[in-house]
Structure formats: structure tokens, C-alpha cells
Amino acid sequence: MLRWILFIGFYLLLGFYTLQALKTASRHPWVHWTFIALSLLIIGNFIFQFTVGEEPGRVLSRPKSYAFGFLIAMLAFQIITVLFLFSEDIFRVLSAGYKRFAGSEKEFSFGERRRFLSLIGLGIAALPFGALLYGMFRGKYNFKVLKYTMEYEDLPDAFDGYQITQISDVHSGSFDNRKKIEYAIDLINQQESDVLLFTGDMVNNKSEEMHPWKELFSTLKAKDGKYSVLGNHDYGDYIAWDTPEAKSANLEDLKSLQKEMGFDLILNESRYLQKGGDRIALIGVENWGKGGFKKAGDLQKAKSLVAKEDFKILMSHDPSHWEEEVVPDDYHYHLTLSGHTHGMQFGIEIPGWIKWSPVKWRYKQWAGIYEEMGQFINVNRGFGFLGYPGRFGIWPEITVITLKKKSLT
Template sequence: MRHWDRLVERWSRDFGSSFVEDYSFAGAERHRALHRRVYDGRIEVTEHRIRLHNLPENFRGLRIVQLSDIHHSLFLPFHAVLDAVSLANRLKPDVIALTGDFVTYSRAYIEPVAAILGTLRARHGVFAVLGNHDFRVDAGEVTRALERHAIEVLRNRHTLIRHAGHSLPIAGIDDLGYSADLSRALHGIRPGAPSILLSHNPKIIRRAAHCQVSLVLSGHTHGGQINLPFAGTVFGRSPERMRFKSGWDRLGPTQIYVSRGIGTVVLPLRVRCPAEIPHFHLQPYDSSRAAPHRLSAES
């Protein structure tokens, strides 16, 4: 797989600009057909209710949409990113959280994906953190491109979502393999106060729990990407049986959700692991219904 990964990286660097240009003009339908042959493009919107301790009543029902691991590249072209953005906008969220890995291999895809993501709309803003692939390609340029399109990039810092006289901190850190600084990101947030942390890599969970973060939103794992019956995860961004591969978990006071993401790496293929857009609904904590849960059709 590493040899294939290096080969694709070389192709992307050599031909990335021409493919982006071709897709934007005459090659659009050809790219769409190729993508659909290798990746069916299904995106599952998953609905979740999150209960946070000490959440002000004014934030009840706040809706957060998460997009993760877009990996805009030869294998996840322009129209596929546009489909995900359109679906996210139809949910009419209050906040949009982008949890990294916007591009794969080539700098040629940075500005196009940032421009598409710049059409995301949320009442309280669109917030992003960087993933390991963004650092491998060009973290500085990814940051600048996103910010040019009105996306707030949280690089080891936090901001406040303000509503009806109350505020909710939302923090973000760089990828754990590069320059992550959780202490700096959380500086000034009162311990025990409701808080949200965006971290591309879910391995931050132990440190986040130590710091009493309320909720972590992550990606990176792709949910395993290829999950076979009886064999489990055989390929993807997480080892088999990794605890925080996808979905909900909790460590101490901290809840975490790991999104399966949108794109793929190495192989343009998902097996029993559809792309995902999580849609979260915040609620004040109720001791009689303590655990987060996936919303039913009746909820």
C-alpha cells in the first residue's frame, strides 16, 4: 500500500493542476463518470442529540454539522465536494465544524476546495482545523485559502459562539503529528464549563478528558474505510479494533464523536463504510437521560 500511496502522490503532483483545470471546464462529465465508477458517492446524514453539562438553556437545540476528511484529489473531484457542501447547507446548521484533511497530495487542489467550502452557510460561522494531509501538502496555504473564503481556522486557539447573552467556547488544535498545543487552545476556558474541541485525530481524547473538555469532534480514521464481514477493518486510517474508529464514545467527562468522513485515501473505495455528515443537536444535560444517542425517526 505504501508503494501505491507514493505512486498516486507522484501522479497528483505531476498532473494535479491539469486535472483541476480539466474538471473545471470540458472534462467535468468525464471526471464525474470516472468517479461514479470507482466510488458511488453515497453520503449518510447521521442525526445525534448531545447532552452537555452546564449548557445554557439558550443553546438548547443548537445544530452543528461536521464535515471531515474531504481529501479533494483525483479520486474525490469537484462535483463530489460540491454535493457534500450542498447537503450540509440543506441542513441549515447553526455551526459548521470542518475537522481536517481537505486535500491529498497536491497543492493544486487547495484553492478549489477552499472556494467550494466557502459557500457553506451557518448562522454562527464555519470553523476548521487542519489534518495530517493538510500539513503534508502545505498547512500555511491551506489555512490562508480557507480564511480567504471566510472560514475561521482554529490553530491551537479557541473562539466563542455567542447567543442571547451566553457564550460557548469552540477550540481547535493542529494535527497531533505536527504542532498541536491543547493547553494553548484551551487557555482561558474555565474547567468544567461546556466546551467543544475540534481535533482531526481522535487520539487527543485522553488529554481532552484530563482537561475536562465536554465534547470532541474528530475524523482521520475514515471509519476504517474498508470493513469486511467477519474480518473487520482491513484498510484505512485506523488499526483494527481501534477503540475510537468511528461513532460515539466517552472517556471520563468527555464525549467524542469520530466521523467516517467524506473522502478516501490510497484506494478510491469504501466497503460497508459510507461517507458521513454528522448532524448534532445540543441539549442541556439531563441526569435521567445521560448518554448521547442517535436520533430515531420519532425524535
């Protein structure tokens, strides 16, 4: 209860401070009252959804996700505005103190806020506010196909030009637009890749979230099959279950669902992709992540039937596994495919210029291709979304990787 009181007090204080900027920038009362009403509506809906309106058994239902999304947008607007006002207020206090002690003023006089600074602050604050709203209503389904060519000297000849499509982090429990998902499924199939690899998090918490989408995802196709691994959300660890048996049954149902949809789920195991007399090893580990995430992955068990000299592709949901266990391993893993980070679903990316998201402070490898000791990892930005019900700048991704034989000359 205390944390609710503190949080609401902090929110209202930010709102009061932001209102001062609005009063400086505009003399129209309707502007002020609109901001007050919107602020109260957002915090009221958030409190309702996370208390009285909470759906039992689900961490983030759609109404809760949107309540959270609107709150984040409003907080971003308020905090940036307050930063501008606070910096100006510090200057006003220092200026008033200097004038008073210098004798030019008989009393402390802070002066009025400058309108143009309030306008600048509000204008800048409106950018992330608008971006977050755009991400909620348009950006989360702005699917992008990102294509990479990876060259290897030891790639088996028959696999020269072999094409892989990777998707990750479906989070089917968050979907709210079937036509957009149908479009994305068609986009995946249009790539006509040799193999489709899914790197975990089919659901948010429960296998039942995938039931409405089972038939649609069953239409995904690739010449050499569809393979998958589990992500941290697939185990159902983030909700309270009535019994341990119910949680176990949920996981088994999810495994069965993947099989019914045509996915070969690889659980600390390996498979071989064969073309003529050549083959490459496909290794899949269960989720392994540092920082409190589940560590069910067993790389040693997964690679046990794979020869050291084989060309190897590893599927591991959490990219922290790559640096912690994969790169230092005595086997050489040519390509690791991961997801998990979502690129935090918010950031700035201009190819060749900038790639930034706050998630970079948590994960060293968070989006795209990275290389270490001659081994590569691709971190997929994710197909779906979770928590904040949107994306801006870090768009939902379908990765297409073409393997090429590197010339020795």
C-alpha cells in the same frame, strides 16, 4: 528492486493457484484466459503507474490510486480463493498419506480437487472483489447524514437545541466528479445547522488541490460561522519539497485558502460561541497523533483563555489525541470532534447490529460516538477518500449533532 521482484513473484504465485480453482470450476478456456489477461493487466498497470508513470511531487495521483484499488480488489479475490484451495490441499495430502501408510493405496494419490469447494471459494472471493469495485465507482460518493442528540446537564440554556454539522477529511486532491461534490455541499447546507465545524485534512498534500473546489466550498454556510483545524495531510509532510521554504509557503497558502472560503482556522487557540448571555468554548488544536503522526497540537496553549467551568467543544483531527491527552486533562471537554481514520473506507455497518472495520485494530475510537469519564468524542468517517479510491460499507459522512439540556428530574 528486490522488493518489486518478490512482490511480483508473490502475486503471480497467487494468480497461478487461483487459476487452478478456475480450471476446476470451469472447463471453458476463455474463462481461464480472461482471468490471466485481467491479472496481468492489473499488475502491469500498477507497475507502470508506480515507476515510469509516477507523477513527481504527488504520493498518490488519481491513476496511481486506481491502479492501487484494482490491485487490492484482485489480491482480495486471489487470497480468499487460495485459502480455500490450500485448506483442501492440506486435507488431500493428509488423506493420501493415511491411505498410503494404512496400506489401502500402493502409491500416494492426492485425488482430484472437488469442484463444489472451488465454486464456493470463488463465490466467496467474488464478494469482496465486487464490493471493492463498487466502492471505487459508486460507494465513494454515497454520502450519508448521521444525526446524534447529545444531552448535558451543564449545557447553557441558550444552547438547548443547538445544532452542529461536522465534516472531516475532505482530501480534495482525490475528487473526480464535480456533480457528486456539488450534491454533497447542498446536502450539508440543507441541514441548516447553527455552526459548521471541519476537523482537518482539506488536501492530500498540496494546497493547489483545493483551488478547483474553492468556489464550491465557499458556498457552505452556517448561522454562527464555519470553523476548522488542520489535519496531518495539510502540512505537506508526505511529499518531497524542493526547499523548506516551498513547503512552508504551501501551508500558508492553505491557511489563506481556508480564510477565503470563510473558515476561521483555529490553531491551538479558542473561540467563544455566544447566544445572549450564554456562551460555549470552541477549542481547536493542530494535528496531534500517536504512532508516528505529527504532534503539532498544544492543548495547554489552546485552552489557555478558556475557563475551567465553561462548556467546551474541542476540535482535534486525530482521535488518538482524545485518549492520550484530552481525557486525562484537568479540564473537562464535553465533546471532542475528530476524523482521520476514514473507517479505513471499508467495513460492515448495520445500525444496532454490527460495526466493523479492520481499522479497529489500529484505533480504539474509529467511527461514531464514544464516551469516557463523562466526556464524549465523535469520530467522523470522512467526507473524501485517500489511497484506495473508494468506499464500501463505511460511507462518506456528514455528521449533525444536536445539543440538548438534560433534565435533572
